[in-house]
Amino acid sequence: MTRTHYISRYALAAGLLLSALLTNQSLFAQEHQRAHVGLVYPLSTNGTRAAQISNTVSLHAIAGVSAGEDGVAISGLSTIIKGNQSGAVISGLSNTISGDATGAQIAGLINTIGGNSKGIVVAGLINIAKAAKGAEIAGLVNIAKEQAGVQVSGLSNIARTSGIQVAGLANSAQQSSRFQVAGLVNSAGMANVQVAGLINIAKKVKGVQIAGLINIAEESNYPVGFLNFIKNGEKQIGATIDESGNAVLALRTGGKHTYGIIGAGYNVRMDNAPYVLEAGLGMHVRFSQLLRLHLEVSNTANTDFGNDAYYKSSFRPLLGIKLAKHLEIVAGPSFNYVNYSSDLDAYRPNTVYNFFGAQSTNSLFFGGMAGIHFTL
Template identity: 45%
Template sequence: MIPLYYKKQIRYVKNKACLALFLGLAFQANAQESKTVKVNFGLIYPLSTNGTRAPLDTNDLSIHLLAGVSSVERGSAFAGLANIVRNEAKGALLAGFSNHVGKEANGALFAGFLNTYRSAKGPQFAGFANLAQGEVRGAQFSGFLNATGGDMNGVQFAGFANIARNLNGNQFAGFANVAKRISASQFSGFINVAKDVNGSQFAGFINVAKKVKGAQIAGFINIAETSDCPIGIINIIKNGEKSVASTIDESQTAMLTFRSGGKHLYGIIGAGYNFKNEDEVYAFEAGFGAHFFHSQYFRLNLELTQTTLESFKYGEYFKSTLRMLPAVKVAPWLEIFGGPSFNFVTTNTAEGLALHPANEKLVLHTWQSKGSDFRQSLHIGYQAGLQFVF
């Protein structure tokens, strides 16, 4: 039998527990009822529903006719001119002119002119530029410039230039791409610049890098310390090979050429003179080559070149050549080479036709373009030369 005193204590504890449970449920219900969507409508700061407190508020939706200001955006923000978010933005920001995020933009940014932010996760679209102080994960699209002060993990597309510190992705620019370290590729209309490239560079004019593990392909020149597969007319590779060669071919065209490249591929550019024609005829050549079966004293060079002859007064002469040139190294700095070539010639002059091999058996086929005075021919020739390597 329980004494009366203990019965009162037990009843007191039960009453306290029930009261605590009731208060907890009431508080929870009240908190659920107070969880409302924070919306900010306005014309321009401070003419909005948040008034002068707008820079301190966190919004789920912001709509401003001209410009809006907030501390944090947890949803979407729309402005005719500009969205200004002092801290984070989680969602989509759309502005007719610019978006400005003080910290991280986690979502999508759309601006008619400019997006600025500290860091970003998601795509950014701007008519002129995307400017980030730190790391970006996602894609950047701009009509002129994308620039990140930190690492870029994604893809950059710009009408003019892309700039990043370390890039894990690709860069596409109408004019220039610049990065320190790249783990993918750069594509530009004019120039690519990087320090270390674990991928490839493609440029309309010039590629510049320090170490390249991949291909460098440029319309004119590649520059690097190490690059085994440069494809350009001129390739200045520190650990590569450069040479000056004197050559003669079946049409008695003598050339002085500069060959430059890496371990496997190289470029060719040269100028010369044709001694078979009675008139003064100058020659110009450009192309690409590759080394095969490389040993200490022998290698096979395969070359594809385009040659033009000038000073036919009213005519043209173009020759595309594929040649195989076995080469013997007689000294570390001297190489002798020579071999057959397959030539496709287009000309509209009698002087050009006279440069065909004298032996008709070497002329495989000739024909004339319909409605044109240009004649084409396919013939077998040769080239031989002496090359000074440095």
């Protein structure tokens, strides 16, 4: 083989190598496009390779597919991003992002983010993310498999840990939550503040629990609800009588500082409304191991479960003296407001002030209460 043949072969090999390098460089250069426009995959400017190419601007009449987005992506129905997204993605039905999402994700029905979201995620029905470090807003449900910053939904929020959860029905934070507001139920491992229309459930509460009916916790010093089942709290059953002859057996349950009251009884002085129902809230002020003050607000109804009824609201500071480990006597004054129909007998003969409505009588008067409490 002549020297000329060797030179020709080397030149051919070098040419092939250079051609391959230029081809690869051209391919890599196409991995990102400034604009991606189409109808539906693969009918777009990126064609069948759309899933391997990232874009700055994507516009699709029906649905778009890409490797990533770093600007704006808008689709009539659905946007599917195989990698990360930053900027804004807006779709009529759904956004599906396999990686992390930064910025805004807005969908008519559902957003699904395989990685972390940072920014705002808005969906008509459901938002799902590994972790939502910004805000999730959904008409139905928000789900963050790990942590969530702010979740707002019409029905339910679910996260392992959360900052703020606001739901029309229920919130759940398996590990911890700083602030929960729900129309029905809140549930958390550790909570700072819980506000629910019906029930709050937590293992440990650092702040306050406010429920329309029930608070449940292992540790909670400030539960505000009519029934509070606190493992390290206090439960008392007490028998009391007030200035109007209401003899009531009531359950007082709560934490170290606040408690709820719910009770029932009978009034021998009122033949027309002998049955008594009571619900209220209270706070303990401790002076010593044997002496404390109970500050209570209470609503009492005297009724015959028919047409006759008296409704009384009271504030009463009751002094409590502990006689034994499980026994306490209480007594103190009360300031009361009562409302009843004008055709009924007067609730109290002696009042501070009376004012009359079209068909009702309203009275202010002083009274008192005394009784005995048994700690359970």
